[in-house]
Amino acid sequence: MEKxxxxxxxxxxxxxxVVKKLQNFFPNNECEFFDxxxxxxxxxxxxxxxxxxxxxxxxxxxxxxxxxxSDLESLDLSDKTFALIGVGDQYSFGAFYxxxxxxxxxxxxxxxxxxVGFTENSGYEFDxxxxxxxxxxxxxxxDDSFTCDEVLKRMSAWVQEIKKExx
Ligand SMILES: Cc1cc2nc3c(=O)[nH]c(=O)nc-3n(C[C@H](O)[C@H](O)[C@H](O)COP(=O)(O)O)c2cc1C
Numbered sequence: 001m002e003k004x005x006x007x008x009x010x011x012x013x014x015x016x017x018v019v020k021k022l023q024n025f026f027p028n029n030e031c032e033f034f035d036x037x038x039x040x041x042x043x044x045x046x047x048x049x050x051x052x053x054x055x056x057x058x059x060x061x062x063x064x065x066x067x068x069x070s071d072l073e074s075l076d077l078s079d080k081t082f083a084l085i086g087v088g089d090q091y092s093f094g095a096f097y098x099x100x101x102x103x104x105x106x107x108x109x110x111x112x113x114x115x116v117g118f119t120e121n122s123g124y125e126f127d128x129x130x131x132x133x134x135x136x137x138x139x140x141x142x143d144d145s146f147t148c149d150e151v152l153k154r155m156s157a158w159v160q161e162i163k164k165e166x167x
Contacts, residue, residue: 001030002167005046009036009062015054015087018142021151025159037064040071048166051104052085059099059130072107082108083117083162084139090126097126098141105138116165117158
């Protein structure tokens with residue numbers, strides 16, 4: 001498998017901790033990590049790409065992502081395969097659960113990029129979420145309330161799926 005570029009935004013550090021757990025499932029250093037506070041120019045060097053964001057405001061992408069959305073819109077994304085991770089708090093944000101995930105997805109969808117790794121939304125307790133399309137989350141959703149074991153279990157199942165799609 002080609003290398004995977006993992007691009008994440010994080011304000012409190014949780015999303016960074018979540019994405020670093022991917023190393024459990026790609027033990028041969030397949031993942032290269034990029035904090036989008038430093039920009040997203042490296043995306044051009046990867047065909048397998050994971051984008052991760054927590055949600056802030058009313059279901060919006062994290063601040064560093066907000067500053068990079070126009071760059072994402074301007075990139076040539078053909079031949080690339082994307083998978084998304086959203087981090088959020090299902091008990092505190094009403095209808096906006098992991099809304100930032102949807103913001104990233106919408107850009108990719110508008111550009112007709114190849115997005116894989118949709119997941120079932122059972123086993124969560126949110127009111128509503130902009131990140132649901134056709135009854136599925138548009139990526140892997142990790143809640144603040146999850147134990148480490150729950151995170152690893154969901155991530156493991158998701159990684160098995162996206163590995164089938166990555167080049
Ligand atoms: C001011 C504020 C607004 C938030 N808004 C949302 C939201 O709209 N939807 C959601 O699912 N989570 C929301 N959250 C929860 C964060 O996304 C969650 O705590 C996440 O783990 C933070 O990730 P980070 O530590 O990587 O920044 C919000 C948190 C804060 C502090």
